[in-house]
Amino acid sequence: MWRRSSVVHVVDELARAQRRERWRVEVEALLVGLAWAVWSVRLELALVLVLAVMQRLVGGVLGWIAVVACVAGVVAIPRTRRFLGHLLRAMHVRRAWARATIDAGVAAGPFRCPGVWSVSRVPAGDVLDVHVRRGQSVADLDARSEHLAACLRAREVRVLRDRRNAARASVLVIRRDPFEDAAPVTWPSVTTERLSLWEPVPLGVDEQGEHVAVSLVERNVLIGGEPGAGKSAALSVVIAAATLDPETRVWLLDGKLVELAAWAPLARKVAGPSGDDALALLREVRDVMDERYRELLAKGQRKVRRGDGLPLHLVVCDELAFYLTVPERAVQKEFAELLRDLVARGRAAGVIVCAATQKPGADVVPSALRDLFGFRLAMRCTTPQASDTILGQGWASAGADASDIPGAQRGVGYLLADGDRPVRMRGYYLSDEDVSAIAERASAARADKWLAEGVSA
Numbered sequence: 019m020w021r022r023s024s025v026v027h028v029v030d031e032l033a034r035a036q037r038r039e040r041w042r043v044e045v046e047a048l049l050v051g052l053a054w055a056v057w058s059v060r061l062e063l064a065l066v067l068v069l070a071v072m073q074r075l076v077g078g079v080l081g082w083i084a085v086v087a088c089v090a091g092v093v094a095i096p097r098t099r100r101f102l103g104h105l106l107r108a109m110h111v112r113r114a115w116a117r118a119t120i121d122a123g124v125a126a127g128p129f130r131c132p133g134v135w136s137v138s139r140v141p142a143g144d145v146l147d148v149h150v151r152r153g154q155s156v157a158d159l160d161a162r163s164e165h166l167a168a169c170l171r172a173r174e175v176r177v178l179r180d181r182r183n184a185a186r187a188s189v190l191v192i193r194r195d196p197f198e199d200a201a202p203v204t205w206p207s208v209t210t211e212r213l214s215l216w217e218p219v220p221l222g223v224d225e226q227g228e229h230v231a232v233s234l235v236e237r238n239v240l241i242g243g244e245p246g247a248g249k250s251a252a253l254s255v256v257i258a259a260a261t262l263d264p265e266t267r268v269w270l271l272d273g274k275l276v277e278l279a280a281w282a283p284l285a286r287k288v289a290g291p292s293g294d295d296a297l298a299l300l301r302e303v304r305d306v307m308d309e310r311y312r313e314l315l316a317k318g319q320r321k322v323r324r325g326d327g328l329p330l331h332l333v334v335c336d337e338l339a340f341y342l343t344v345p346e347r348a349v350q351k352e353f354a355e356l357l358r359d360l361v362a363r364g365r366a367a368g369v370i371v372c373a374a375t376q377k378p379g380a381d382v383v384p385s386a387l388r389d390l391f392g393f394r395l396a397m398r399c400t401t402p403q404a405s406d407t408i409l410g411q412g413w414a415s416a417g418a419d420a421s422d423i424p425g426a427q428r429g430v431g432y433l434l435a436d437g438d439r440p441v442r443m444r445g446y447y448l449s450d451e452d453v454s455a456i457a458e459r460a461s462a463a464r465a466d467k468w469l470a471e472g473v474s475a
């Protein structure tokens with residue numbers, strides 16, 4: 019039988035042990051916090067230390083003069099000022115990131131935050147090269163991106179996993195919309211004499227200020243968006259690249275008659291707002307494609323290759339909806355079949371289809387047809403469903419929603435290339451004068467080529 023005094027003694031001992039443990043945990047947390055605070059200002063401390071050592075070495079008033087001269091020198095020289103400014107800003111972003119990952123529940127505490135290996139400034143905000151720690155995943159980061167954005171006081175945080183390393187991600191902290199009130203960006207090849215459609219075609223700039231270029235060979239492009247979103251302007255850039263390649267044959271279907279009129283003299287054939295003309299054009303391209311397959315068979319090739327003398331064919335359709343909603347059902351049906359055939363079979367034969375629609379609905383672009391387009395550009399749409407009709411089911415809810423694009427931002431859209439995450443970009447713009455100048459140069463290049471072939475024949 020235990021006496022009362024011994025029970026009280028055991029209880030006191032237990033309470034003391036608990037207090038000691040609590041103390042230990044609190045002191046440990048305090049020390050870790052202090053170490054972390056010092057570590058997070060290591061650059062600033064190092065700079066102060068260097069200046070302090072300099073003052074001590076030189077000594078006295080002269081030492082202080084040396085410190086002031088050193089600081090003034092760094093500030094006065096633009097290169098060093100920029101360099102130091104970048105380092106200090108990067109440290110500030112790192113600190114904010116570390117705090118945000120703890121507060122958002124991604125990291126369990128200091129020294130457990132996903133590491134930031136580099137910080138670069140881009141027009142939209144900052145890009146962080148992040149490496150997650152053991153036990154963490156990039157998917158966790160992505161799942162907490164809303165919380166991270168709130169902690170960082172940013173508009174949005176986008177996490178893009180490195181394809182080759184599951185522990186690494188590129189994190190875009192969006193602080194401003196780089197396309198807001200931005201002037202049109204001229205196509206970089208506007209003054210180029212000649213291009214090759216085998217090379218990637220620059221389409222626009224993304225939020226990080228990087229050029230977005232697409233390699234059109236063996237790809238098809240689908241563009242959707244509400245009227246005035248910038249579809250014809252985007253098509254113009256693609257046509258400009260094709261016409262500047264004298265080897266490429268261009269076929270135009272212009273449901274609005276005037277949109278592509280400037281390019282008409284360079285086209286192999288043009289169909290205006292007439293279902294029958296459109297069918298005749300598509301039938302001709304299909305015959306070219308079938309003939310091309312026979313040529314490839316004879317050569318023992320499975321697809322066209324650069325340098326084998328087989329020209330590429332670019333078929334551009336501005337306003338799919340026009341041809342797919344003509345009153346004659348038979349024309350609608352045949353148009354849909356021919357287009358589907360070209361999109362499905364044309365790639366290996368060097369036939370590239372580039373189609374735009376202002377009515378991104380399942381009746382115009384059924385998902386079976388949409389999925390055949392390697393590149394899909396959703397410009398401003400009226401609903402998230404319309405955006406998904408172009409990009410694919412689920413992208414709007416995953417953040418790539420073209421109905422979020424402000425109405426004033428013409429030429430902005432989400433580009434989905436080869437199944438990656440859609441990239442928000444702004445298309446290059448060609449003014450009417452640019453289009454006329456390019457068309458003139460392209461005509462001259464084609465005439466030169468034609469003459470050269472005539473002379474050598």
Ligand SMILES: Nc1ncnc2c1ncn2[C@@H]1O[C@H](COP(=O)(O)OP(=O)(O)OP(=O)(O)O)[C@@H](O)[C@H]1O
Nearest residue numbers: 202245246247248249250251376428429445446447
């Ligand atoms: N990339 C761009 N940069 C700047 N402005 C642009 C851009 N694209 C389009 N715009 C502006 O938006 C206007 C409408 O563009 P565009 O005609 O290409 O739209 P659309 O989607 O083809 O319209 P619709 O379906 O009615 O033909 C252009 O006249 C131009 O002023």
